[in-house]
Amino acid sequence: MDNLSEALEKLKLASSDSATDSVESCLDCLLKALANNNTEASMKIQEMAILPLLPGLLKPQSACTPKVANIIAEVAKNEFMRSPCVEAGLIPPLIQLLNSTDQEVLLQTGRALGNICYDSHEGRSAVDLAGGAQIVADHIKSLYQNTEPENEKLLTVFCGMLMNYSNDNDSLQAQLINMGVIPTLVKLLGIHSHNTALTEMCLIAFGNLAELESSKEQFASTNIAEELVRLFQKQTEHEKKEMIFEVLAPLAENDVIKLQLVEAGLVECLLQVVAQTVDGEREEDIAQLKTASDLMVLLLLGDESMQKLFEGGKGSVFQRVLSWIPSHNHQLQLAGALAIANFARNDGNCIHMVDTGIVQKLLELLDRHVEEGNVTVQHAALSALRNLAIPVVNKSKMLSAGVADVVLKFLQSEMPPVQFKLLGTLRMLIDTQAEAADQLGTNGKLVERLVEWCEAKDHAGVMGESNRLLSALIRHSKSKEVVRTVIQGGGVKHLVTMATSEHMIMQNEALVALGLIAGLDLVAAEKDFVGASLVSVLHKLLSDERSAPEIKYNSMILICAVMGSEPLHKEVQSLEFIDVVSKLRAHENKTVSHQASLTEQRLTAQS
Numbered sequence: 001m002d003n004l005s006e007a008l009e010k011l012k013l014a015s016s017d018s019a020t021d022s023v024e025s026c027l028d029c030l031l032k033a034l035a036n037n038n039t040e041a042s043m044k045i046q047e048m049a050i051l052p053l054l055p056g057l058l059k060p061q062s063a064c065t066p067k068v069a070n071i072i073a074e075v076a077k078n079e080f081m082r083s084p085c086v087e088a089g090l091i092p093p094l095i096q097l098l099n100s101t102d103q104e105v106l107l108q109t110g111r112a113l114g115n116i117c118y119d120s121h122e123g124r125s126a127v128d129l130a131g132g133a134q135i136v137a138d139h140i141k142s143l144y145q146n147t148e149p150e151n152e153k154l155l156t157v158f159c160g161m162l163m164n165y166s167n168d169n170d171s172l173q174a175q176l177i178n179m180g181v182i183p184t185l186v187k188l189l190g191i192h193s194h195n196t197a198l199t200e201m202c203l204i205a206f207g208n209l210a211e212l213e214s215s216k217e218q219f220a221s222t223n224i225a226e227e228l229v230r231l232f233q234k235q236t237e238h239e240k241k242e243m244i245f246e247v248l249a250p251l252a253e254n255d256v257i258k259l260q261l262v263e264a265g266l267v268e269c270l271l272q273v274v275a276q277t278v279d280g281e282r283e284e285d286i287a288q289l290k291t292a293s294d295l296m297v298l299l300l301l302g303d304e305s306m307q308k309l310f311e312g313g314k315g316s317v318f319q320r321v322l323s324w325i326p327s328h329n330h331q332l333q334l335a336g337a338l339a340i341a342n343f344a345r346n347d348g349n350c351i352h353m354v355d356t357g358i359v360q361k362l363l364e365l366l367d368r369h370v371e372e373g374n375v376t377v378q379h380a381a382l383s384a385l386r387n388l389a390i391p392v393v394n395k396s397k398m399l400s401a402g403v404a405d406v407v408l409k410f411l412q413s414e415m416p417p418v419q420f421k422l423l424g425t426l427r428m429l430i431d432t433q434a435e436a437a438d439q440l441g442t443n444g445k446l447v448e449r450l451v452e453w454c455e456a457k458d459h460a461g462v463m464g465e466s467n468r469l470l471s472a473l474i475r476h477s478k479s480k481e482v483v484r485t486v487i488q489g490g491g492v493k494h495l496v497t498m499a500t501s502e503h504m505i506m507q508n509e510a511l512v513a514l515g516l517i518a519g520l521d522l523v524a525a526e527k528d529f530v531g532a533s534l535v536s537v538l539h540k541l542l543s544d545e546r547s548a549p550e551i552k553y554n555s556m557i558l559i560c561a562v563m564g565s566e567p568l569h570k571e572v573q574s575l576e577f578i579d580v581v582s583k584l585r586a587h588e589n590k591t592v593s594h595q596a597s598l599t600e601q602r603l604t605a606q607s
Contacts, residue, residue, distance in 0.1 A: 004033040004041060008048045023057065027067040034074040042075045051075075051088035058093040060100055069097065069108035076115035076123075083122045091116070091126040098135040107154050110136070114161035124165055124172060133172070136161055137179045144188040152195050155188065159201040166208060173212050181205075182215060186222040193231055203243045210250040219251055225260035232269050238284040241273070245291045252295060258302035262309060267317050270296045278329055286331075293335035296321070300342035310343055313352040318343065325361045330374050333365055337380035344387035354394045359385070363406045375415045382407065382421035389428035399436050404429055411449050416459040423453070423465035427472050434477055441473035441482030447489040454494040467498040468506060471513035480520045492517065492528035499537055504548050507541075511554035518561035526565045534562070535571040542580045549589040556581065556592075556599040563606055578603050 007029035010022060033041040045051065057068045072090055075081045085091075090112075097109040113132060116123040127133065136158050143151055143158075162181065166172040189202045206224075209215045228251075232244045248266070251257045261267075273292035277285040300306045309317045321343075324336030340358060344350045353359075366381045385407070389398055403425070410422050430437040440446055453466035470491050473482055486492065495517075498510035514534070517525045529535075541547050541555045559577060562568040581603060584596035 003029060004044055005048070007033075008044065008050055011050065011053065023064055024067070027064060027071060030071055031067065031074070034071065038074060039078055042078045042081050045075060046081065046084055051084055051090065055089050055093045058090075058097060060097060060105075065097065066102070066104040066108045069094065069105065069112045073108055073111035073115050076112060076118075079119065082116050082118070082120040085116050086120075086122045086126045091123075091132070092130050095127070095130040095132045095135065098132065098139070103150055103154060106139070107157055110154065110157035110161050114157065114164045117161065117164040119164075119167075124169065127165055128172065128175075133162060133165055133176060134179060137176065137181050137184070140181070140188070141184050144184055145191060147191065152192060152198050155192070156195075156198045156201050159185070159188075159198065159205055163201065163205045163208060168208075170212060173209055174214060177209060177212065177215050177218060180218075182209060182218040183222050186219075186224050186227060189227050189231070190223070193227075193234070199231065200240075200243065203247055206247040207243075207250070210247055216251070216254040216257065220254060220256040220260070224251065225257060225264040225266070229261065229264040229266050229269060232266070238288060241288065242291070245295065248295060249291075249298070252298045255302040255304065258299050258305040259308070262299055262305045267296065267299065267309065271317070271320055274324075274332070278327070278332060289329070290331050293324070293331055297335050297338045297342060300339055303345070306342055306345065307349075310349055313349070313356060322358065322361070325365050330377060334374075334377050334380050337362065337365065337377065337384050341380065341384040341387050344384060344390075347391040350388050350391050350394055354388055354397055359388065359398055359401045359403060362388075363401065363403065366406050366409075370409050375413075375418055378410060378413070378415075379417045379421055382410070382418065382425050386421060386425040386428050389425060392432060395429055395431065395433050395436075399429060399433060404436060404440060408443075408446065411446065416456070416462050419453060419456075419459070420461045420465055423450075423462065423469050427465065427469045430472055430476050432476060434479075437473050437476035438479045438482060441477045441479060442485050444485060444489065447473075447485050447491060451489050451491050451494065454491070464501075464503075464506065467494055467501075468509060471495060471498065471509040474513040474516050475509065478516060478520075483517050483520045484524060487517070487521065487524050487528060490528075492525055493532040496529070496532035496534050496537055499541065504551065507551050508548075508554060511551065511558055515554060515558045515561055518558060522562065522565050526567065529562060529565070530567050530571070534558075535568055535575060539575045539577065539580065542577070542584070549587070549592045552584060552587070552592050553589075553595050556584075556595045560599055560602050563602060569606065572603070 007026045011026035011030070030041070030045070033044075054068055054072060057064055059065060072085060072094070076085055094109050094113055097105055100106055100109070113127060113136075117127055140155060140158050140162075143155055162176060166176050185202055185205055189199065192198045210219065228244055228248060232241065235241045235244065248261070252261060270292045273288055274296075277289040277292070280286065280289070300309065309315050311318065321336055321339040324332040325340070327333055327336070340353070340362065344353060362381050362384055366378065369377050369381070385398070385403060388394055389403070407422055407425050410418055413419055413422070426440065430440060447470070450466045450470050453462050454470065456462045456466070470486060474486060492514075495510045495513050499507050499514065501507050501510070518529075538555045538559055541551055547555075559572060563572065578600060581596050581599050585593050585600065587593045587596060
């Protein structure tokens with residue numbers, strides 16, 4: 001350290017009279033000290049105010065320049081030195097050196113700028129202000145085809161510099177995207193895939209840029225999919241595969257790139273990873289299995305990529321994914337069920353899958369998880385069943401297969417995501433299925449649980465689905481027994497509240513169900529109707545100009561239906577419904593105006 005202090009003193013003197021030889025020996029001493037103990041030497045440099053001397057030594061023609069740039073690169077490895085480097089005015093002269101033709105100068109300057117930018121807002125701002133990124137991007141564009149080792153080293157440094165410059169900074173990443181670095185880096189990856197360091201630098205840069213939505217379009221216009229798949233096929237090490245996965249995941253969120261990845265053969269790679277890691281117990285096997293199967297599911301979220309892999313239900317990929325469902329591995333069961341849910345996004349696929357026995361596989365999977373209780377698997381399997389139940393022709397087949405019975409086993413679940421999917425599956429199954437609606441609607445335990453969930457204010461989704469299922473049981477069964485079960489279970493007040501929902505479809509479903517309750521058992525429902533202020537809710541709906549025509553129509557039908565009850569009739573009279581209804585006779589919707597005339601006659605006759 002004494003030698004260092006001495007060298008620094010000499011450097012102060014020598015830099016003022018520009019004695020090149022003595023400057024050079026001081027710089028060598030400095031580099032030696034930094035190599036020996038970087039932190040300590042950097043602190044000494046800072047302490048003795050050497051940084052402000054360095055801009056004067058960064059002369060394009062000077063033989064010392066690469067060493068000065070190297071010293072800056074070394075000290076900037078320390079976080080505490082980055083701001084002082086900026087404050088000492090080092091960025092403008094370093095950016096000037098980017099115009100040099102000397103390879104060593106460019107290499108050390110790239111390192112210095114890259115290290116100063118690392119995790120440093122001040123460093124990045126100064127480089128941005130001096131226009132450094134554009135010069136580096138232009139260098140990469142002019143050099144990317146050259147495969148000489150020295151050039152590859154320089155490209156690695158420049159890619160690293162741009163990465164440090166833009167990492168975790170959306171506006172600087174957007175700047176690089178606008179400069180067109182993506183197509184250049186993709187070509188570079190293709191040409192230099194044999195160079196590990198450069199390839200890794202490219203991948204990290206892609207990982208950074210791919211997070212930005214605006215990058216996806218540029219990526220989609222390159223052959224990134226082929227390049228990444230080709231690179232992936234070459235890899236044997238877990239870390240390298242993981243790096244590629246980190247780029248693939250954000251890119252695969254784009255539907256165009258999803259299809260490109262499928263066409264480039266990524267799926268085969270993923271299936272291979274799954275086969276190699278499914279029985280592995282090492283942490284890296286478990287991680288790779290999860291990443292590969294998650295990515296597989298992600299590829300199926302695109303309509304075109306999904307349909308391409310489905311191949312009319314005969315696709316080998318589709319068949320392989322099916323085999324994941326009976327697997328002993330929870331991660332694969334989950335991915336298999338999610339994949340089925342994604343394949344089940346159009347009627348044709350759903351009908352084919354139900355006809356080929358997939359329902360049975362999903363039910364067996366759910367049965368295994370009643371006791372084991374893996375929530376994510378339960379949720380995924382229920383999602384798949386819900387989607388499969390959408391086409392009308394599938395409903396009776398799925399009911400005959402015992403889907404409702406298995407789904408009901410999860411009625412005790414305390415997990416809102418499972419509750420939500422369970423409700424949605426049952427609602428899809430009973431749509432237009434009177435017998436099933438009757439059977440479920442008279443199941444006291446189910447109705448009791450629905451009423452309980454109708455009050456789940458912390459979980460709006462569960463609350464909404466419970467109300468909708470309650471209404472659906474009545475609407476599709478049109479059964480007095482179901483109406484009685486709902487009244488006894490305390491469900492009426494929830495249906496009245498549902499009629500005031502902000503979603504028109506839910507309002508309508510509630511009004512139709514309430515109309516059926518009034519029509520099938522007004523005497524039993526009377527007390528609940530009064531308690532829930534049904535009449536004043538209907539008055540509000542009819543008075544509100546924003547109410548849709550079908551809401552007005554069904555509200556008037558319900559008014560007529562409750563007139564047979566003395567207390568409700570009195571409420572109707574006291575609220576002067578006749579005024580509101582007579583105005584609706586002039587409504588532009590013919591069905592509404594016609595119903596208004598009929599309702600007015602009814603109100604007049606019974607007043």
